[in-house]
Amino acid sequence: MSTSPARPDPVPPLQVVHVPTRVHHPPRHEPVPAVTVNLHRAAGNWSRNRARAKTQVDWEDWRERARAVRADAVEHMPELLDRLQEQVTAAGGHVHRAATAEEANEVVLSVCRDHGADSVVKAKSMTTEEIGLNEALGGAGIDVVETDLVEYIVQALGDRPSHILAPAVHLSAGQVAELFGRLSGEPFDPQDTERLVSYARGVLRERFLSAPVGVTGVNFAVAETGTLIVVESEGNVRLCSSLPRVHVAVMGIEKVIRDWAGAAHLVQMLPLAAHGRLTAAYTSYVTGPARDGDDGPGELHLILLDDGRSQIREGPMAEALNCIRCGACLYACPVYRQVGGHAYGTTYAGPIGAVLTPLLEDLADDTGELAWMSSLCGACTEACPVKIPLDEQLVQLRAATRERDPHRAEAALFSGWSRLWSRSGGYRATAATGGRALSPLWRKLAGGGADDGWSARAPFPFSGWTATRDARDPAAEPFHARWRRHRGR
Amino acid sequence: MRVQLFITCLVDLVYPEVGERTVSLLERLGCEVVFPAGQTCCGQPAYNSGYPDHARPVADRFLEVFGATEGPIVAPFGSCVHMVRHGFARLYAEDPQKLAAARALGARTFDLPSFIVDELGHDQVGGRYPGPEGTPVAYHDECHMVRGLGSVGKPQGLLEGVQGCTVVATERGDLCCGFGGTFAIKLPQVSTAMADEKLDRALAAGAQAIVSTDPGCLMHLEGRARRRNLPLRVHHLVDLLEPEGAL
Amino acid sequence: MPATPRPSPSTPAGAGTVVDSFARRLGEFDGTLHEVASLAQARARARELIGPSTVARWADAELDEIVQADAPAAEAEVSLIRADVGVAETGTIGFVHGPGRSRGAALLPTRQVALLAREHLVPDLATALARFYGGGARPPASLVFAAGGSRTADIEQRMIRGMHGPRDLDVILFGPATATSA
Numbered sequence: 001m002s003t004s005p006a007r008p009d010p011v012p013p014l015q016v017v018h019v020p021t022r023v024h025h026p027p028r029h030e031p032v033p034a035v036t037v038n039l040h041r042a043a044g045n046w047s048r049n050r051a052r053a054k055t056q057v058d059w060e061d062w063r064e065r066a067r068a069v070r071a072d073a074v075e076h077m078p079e080l081l082d083r084l085q086e087q088v089t090a091a092g093g094h095v096h097r098a099a100t101a102e103e104a105n106e107v108v109l110s111v112c113r114d115h116g117a118d119s120v121v122k123a124k125s126m127t128t129e130e131i132g133l134n135e136a137l138g139g140a141g142i143d144v145v146e147t148d149l150v151e152y153i154v155q156a157l158g159d160r161p162s163h164i165l166a167p168a169v170h171l172s173a174g175q176v177a178e179l180f181g182r183l184s185g186e187p188f189d190p191q192d193t194e195r196l197v198s199y200a201r202g203v204l205r206e207r208f209l210s211a212p213v214g215v216t217g218v219n220f221a222v223a224e225t226g227t228l229i230v231v232e233s234e235g236n237v238r239l240c241s242s243l244p245r246v247h248v249a250v251m252g253i254e255k256v257i258r259d260w261a262g263a264a265h266l267v268q269m270l271p272l273a274a275h276g277r278l279t280a281a282y283t284s285y286v287t288g289p290a291r292d293g294d295d296g297p298g299e300l301h302l303i304l305l306d307d308g309r310s311q312i313r314e315g316p317m318a319e320a321l322n323c324i325r326c327g328a329c330l331y332a333c334p335v336y337r338q339v340g341g342h343a344y345g346t347t348y349a350g351p352i353g354a355v356l357t358p359l360l361e362d363l364a365d366d367t368g369e370l371a372w373m374s375s376l377c378g379a380c381t382e383a384c385p386v387k388i389p390l391d392e393q394l395v396q397l398r399a400a401t402r403e404r405d406p407h408r409a410e411a412a413l414f415s416g417w418s419r420l421w422s423r424s425g426g427y428r429a430t431a432a433t434g435g436r437a438l439s440p441l442w443r444k445l446a447g448g449g450a451d452d453g454w455s456a457r458a459p460f461p462f463s464g465w466t467a468t469r470d471a472r473d474p475a476a477e478p479f480h481a482r483w484r485r486h487r488g489r
Numbered sequence: 490m491r492v493q494l495f496i497t498c499l500v501d502l503v504y505p506e507v508g509e510r511t512v513s514l515l516e517r518l519g520c521e522v523v524f525p526a527g528q529t530c531c532g533q534p535a536y537n538s539g540y541p542d543h544a545r546p547v548a549d550r551f552l553e554v555f556g557a558t559e560g561p562i563v564a565p566f567g568s569c570v571h572m573v574r575h576g577f578a579r580l581y582a583e584d585p586q587k588l589a590a591a592r593a594l595g596a597r598t599f600d601l602p603s604f605i606v607d608e609l610g611h612d613q614v615g616g617r618y619p620g621p622e623g624t625p626v627a628y629h630d631e632c633h634m635v636r637g638l639g640s641v642g643k644p645q646g647l648l649e650g651v652q653g654c655t656v657v658a659t660e661r662g663d664l665c666c667g668f669g670g671t672f673a674i675k676l677p678q679v680s681t682a683m684a685d686e687k688l689d690r691a692l693a694a695g696a697q698a699i700v701s702t703d704p705g706c707l708m709h710l711e712g713r714a715r716r717r718n719l720p721l722r723v724h725h726l727v728d729l730l731e732p733e734g735a736l
Numbered sequence: 737m738p739a740t741p742r743p744s745p746s747t748p749a750g751a752g753t754v755v756d757s758f759a760r761r762l763g764e765f766d767g768t769l770h771e772v773a774s775l776a777q778a779r780a781r782a783r784e785l786i787g788p789s790t791v792a793r794w795a796d797a798e799l800d801e802i803v804q805a806d807a808p809a810a811e812a813e814v815s816l817i818r819a820d821v822g823v824a825e826t827g828t829i830g831f832v833h834g835p836g837r838s839r840g841a842a843l844l845p846t847r848q849v850a851l852l853a854r855e856h857l858v859p860d861l862a863t864a865l866a867r868f869y870g871g872g873a874r875p876p877a878s879l880v881f882a883a884g885g886s887r888t889a890d891i892e893q894r895m896i897r898g899m900h901g902p903r904d905l906d907v908i909l910f911g912p913a914t915a916t917s918a
Contacts, residue, residue: 031682047661091875149899197896204900205844209810225875235843235886235901242839242878260869264862268826279826279861279883281765282901285868287875293835296878334665338682373676375669375683376537378636392579398539414535414543421498422546424554427529431502454715464674468681469712472503479496479505483524486736 027373028343035340038172046331049276050383056278066269067387069262070322073254074313080223080256081304087226091288093300101131104305108133108215108248111301112142115246117212119143121204123230123237124151125217126325127250127305130347130360133215145207147236149200153179204236214240214297218251219325220266221302224259228286228302231270238284247289247297253304254313254321266324273326273385308360317393320355322386329390332383335373344370351380351390358397368401413461431478490609491521493555495564495598498530499704506734507704510727511565511601513734518609527554533572536580537670545580552590560597561608565727566704567600567634574598575637600634601727602644602702613650616730620698620722624654626729627696629687629710631703632665644702644726651729659694661686668709684713688721698722700729754824754859755909761827765884766897767905775851778910782816782849785906789813789847795836798851809840815848815902817841821864822857822907828883829907830864832876842880848902854911 053059073080085095098104112120120137122128122144134144134155146155153176173190180188180199188196208214216237220229228249230237241247257263271280290296312321330336330350341349346357346367354370361367371394380390402411420426457463458471465471477485492515500508512522531551532544551573555562564570577591605611618624628648634640648656667673667683674680687710691699699714699721701707711723727734759769770785772778775798782802791803792812799816809815817837819829829850833839842848858864861881869875886901897903 029676030678036682044661047663091877147900149896193896197899201899205810222869225869227869227875233887234899236899238839238843238880239900242833242843260865261862264865268861277764278761279765279823279828279881281883281885281887283828283881285875285879285881286877288877290833290877294833294877295838295840296833334667334683335676335679337664338679338686371539372672373679375632375665375667375672375680377632377665377669379632379663379665382636392575395537395539395579398537399541400539402539410538411540411543414538414540418535418540418543418546421529422550424527424529424550427498454712456716462674464677465712467677468716469684469709470715471712472708474502475505477505479501479508480524480526482505482509482736484526487524 027345027370028339029373030343031338035342036338039337039340043331043337046275046328050273050328051276053272053276056276057272062265062269062272063385063387065265066324066385067322069257069266070324070386071319073257073262074318074321076258077253077256077310077313080258081253083223084221084226084256085304087223088228088288088300088302089226091226092291093226093288093302096301096303098303098305098307101305101307104131104250104303104307105133105136107301107303108250109136109140109142111246111248112137112140112213115212117142117246119145119207119211120213120215120248121145121147121207121211121240121244122151122214123216123232123240124148125215125250126347127217127252128215130252131250131305131307133250145204145211147204147208147240148234149197149236152200152204156183208236208239208243211244213246213248214242214244215248215250216240218249218255218302219270220263221251221256222258222260222263223256226287227263229263229267230284230286231267231280231282232284233281235282238282241284241286242296245297246299246301247286248301248303249286250303250305252309253306254309254323269385270324270326273324273328273383308362311362312356312359315359317355317359317396319388320352320359320390320393322388323352323356324386326385328383328385329380332379333374334377334379335375339373344373346370351394352388355388355390355393355397358401363397363401363404366405368397368404371395371397371401428480431474431480490519491523491560492604493558493560493562494522494524495528495555495562495569496524497564497566497569497704499708500565503708504704504725507565507725507727509736510725510731510734511563512736514614514727514731515563517731518605518611518614520609523558525554525558529554531569531572531576532580533569533576534670536572536576541580544576548577548580548591549587552587552594555594555598556590561604562594562598563601563604564598565601565702565725567631567638567640567702568705570598570600571633571637600638600640600702602634602647603638603640605647606643612646614647614730616647616651617732618651618653618698618729619724619732620653622653624697624722625657625695626654626698626700626724627657627659627691627694628662629666629691629699629701629703629706630662631701631706634702635663644700647726647730648700654698654729657694657696659690659696661690666706666710668703668705670705673709680709681713684709685717688714688717688719691721692719696721698724700724700726702726754857755854757859758822758824758827758857758909761825762884762905762907763827765827765887765905767827767884767907770906770908772908772910773912775910778851778908781908782851785849785908786814786816791816792838792841792845794818794838794841798853809838809844812841812845813847815842815845817848817850819850819852819907820856821867822852822909823859823861823864823881824857825860826881826883828861828881829905830868830879830881832868833878833880834876839878843901846898846902847904847906848882849906849908851908851910854909857909 177188177190289300358367454470458466532547536544574595581588667680790807792809793816796818821830885903
């Protein structure tokens with residue numbers, strides 16, 4: 001283990017890992033130095049942006065309002081979804097209810113088939129990652145073009161995104177220049193950002209203008225008027241939802257909100273929580289397909305994806321559905337900043353990912369183990385603009401995971417501990433053993449060394465500690481014994 | 490004022506001198522300190538590990554021992570106070586009687602700095618750095634104290650009143666040190682990387698010592714500093730507020 | 737149905753008028769505000785800003801007498817549009833697509849010049865949205881709010897501008913002040 005934070009290479013080696021989505025990998029628990037410097041920079045920026053956000057509004061008041069809007073929507077979700085469907089249909093759109101990822105993918109496939117589309121342009125959407133849309137379309141011979149600059153790069157590299165909002169936090173300019181060089185046959189200077197952008201813009205522009213179908217996600221859907229809201233910085237969501245003949249919007253059902261009072265608030269809270277600003281570069285409000293001489297898509301398909309959300313809503317952790325996907329909890333998390341998003345092995349990373357993934361999967365596939373990727377520091381709960389009690393939910397998930405899949409030895413340990421420490425007699429006996437009898441034994445096991453109260457080796461189950469840290473010895477005489485000696489009972 | 494001392498198992502068993510200094514300080518500030526001898530632990534280790542059913546009997550003991558007392562309960566460790574104020578509400582969610590008892594106890598359980606500042610009304614209580622004059626020290630906030638106990642700034646205020654050291658500000662002081670209880674053993678590499686960042690930032694700010702109120706953080710940071718042979722001493726705040734404190 | 741909370745409008749940063757606030761926020765996203773008294777002056781300013789560049793324009797009458805020829809959206813260097821609303825607290829302009837207001841013309845060129853009547857500048861987003869989604873009128877199929885230029889900050893957190901939308905936005909605010917916009 002290095003003794004100081006590694007200084008990364010200016011151009012770290014390319015890490016190309018082609019991973020199909022919808023497959024969960026066991027979380028990796030090592031810091032990744034090549035990623036760390038970018039993560040630290042991004043998290044530092046976010047932290048400054050959050051400080052700025054708090055100077056612009058009454059932050060706690062805004063949080064409570066945002067929570068209330070989301071909680072109302074989650075509580076009344078079935079009724080609001082019905083209303084949304086009515087309104088979108090009345091506006092001329094098609095609404096499809098998809099209970100599962102497979103059903104959602106089937107809708108997109110059938111829309112493509114109906115229009116003879118052999119390619120789609122796509123804007124970044126975690127929901128489409130969740131359902132494995134790219135693989136489903138690819139499997140049917142349909143070319144999927146990711147249009148966010150970095151999604152495009154990530155796709156070209158075959159890598160997986162690392163963060164809800166900023167997937168290439170782990171990529172460097174050197175890697176991008178090398179990639180574009182390979183694709184175009186011409187050399188690219190990593191410092192010449194303008195030229196890198198210009199190349200990507202040219203490639204993607206051509207695809208926008210020729211693809212028959214555009215696929216996007218949805219940030220919020222306003223039931224009151226059937227309006228889909230998309231918030232973005234780059235402009236490619238606008239392009240995907242404006243230039244192709246058909247617009248397919250894929251939305252998790254929890255994203256519905258009741259009305260415009262709530263929408264006006266959330267549409268400002270999202271960029272505020274993510275970037276410290278009251279607006280993103282572009283916010284699009286789509287109500288039905290284009291009509292009457294508007295040259296936009298003549299057909300709109302909205303896919304309402306359940307995929308486990310209704311089940312979460314009925315359980316004790318429904319507040320997790322409040323999430324507006326701002327990414328703040330990731331930037332705030334001290335674990336995420338060391339390991340990055342790939343380490344979680346799932347579509348949704350960071351604290352919200354550690355909560356949502358096991359809930360969506362109903363704890364299958366060892367997804368419950370994600371709940372231990374946390375020191376329970378509470379920074380995520382503090383950062384969340386809709387007040388999801390993430391740290392509490394992580395503890396609840398730990399309990400649910402252990403109940404479902406008991407770790408017998410660990411359970412026995414805590415059971416014994418509980419029996420002893422629920423009584424003063426048991427507690428004192430442990431102290432006496434640890435202090436008086438075990439201390440010399442402890443010393444011996446630790447290989448001797450200076451008797452300064454610290455050991456370089458500790459026995460199981462604490463040996464994980466002493467691989468990298470000295471361990472403090474239990475005191476020879478605990479406080480309660482000292483009190484009795486000096487002060488009587 | 491009579492106060493009940495909630496020693497916490499970690500202080501009791503591993504940092505008893507912190508307990509002694511806490512008593513001595515409270516007495517210097519005019520309190521009569523009572524130590525309910527039957528106390529054990531708040532149950533947090535089991536609760537945080539996903540064993541609420543094993544945590545509950547231990548928490549029951551806390552309710553029993555401290556429920557029989559009156560007046561403020563003071564602990565030299567914020568995380569345990571956090572467990573009493575917040576964790577107990579979850580543990581006893583299905584038991585209205587115990588929930589009420591837990592709420593009542595939580596309302597009069599305090600971490601030491603908050604108690605000194607809010608209840609006794611002292612922003613500073615003097616003290617002296619137990620080491621070379623003028624040592625630059627960095628303060629490390631206990632996560633559960635700043636998030637959940639509303640104690641932001643209070644320990645730092647008390648530290649300002651200590652003679653013989655200067656306080657240096659570190660960047661990203663809000664970041665967790667990586668102890669997190671069993672986290673330190675389950676994810677040791679990440680935990681250690683977090684400690685390293687904390688220690689490196691302290692050194693970068695010119696600190697020669699780190700002060701905190703969390704014995705878990707102290708064990709973790711000092712354990713790592715020792716392994717790396719770093720020129721950093723690690724203290725509990727009360728070591729500076731009441732360096733000569735003894736029973 | 738349960739009452740939903742009304743959002744509290746944020747306070748525009750710093751003191752000053754709604755126009756000051758609009759200019760400041762627009763500037764935060766690298767947009768530029770030009771204030772002129774009349775439509776004629778707005779057209780003149782637009783001509784200056786466009787220079788010899790090719791233009792894709794909307795059909796709105798306000799945009800007449802600015803350029804001679806119209807280029808296809810995919811080839812034009814400048815997008816010339818009229819905004820339906822401006823929001824001071826966010827520094828954004830809002831516009832609706834429709835006949836004579838093509839999507840491509842607002843999206844594809846690298847620079848954008850937008851005319852905005854002073855009477856259409858409002859203090860906050862909730863007020864702006866209420867113009868399109870209140871009172872029973874049919875909601876527009878597409879309403880867009882744009883702040884300054886397109887930006888991506890992804891590669892080593894460098895700010896990249898103009899990836900998929902105009903990188904530069906010039907807003908020309910014209911017309912007499914009213915009680916709401918002064």
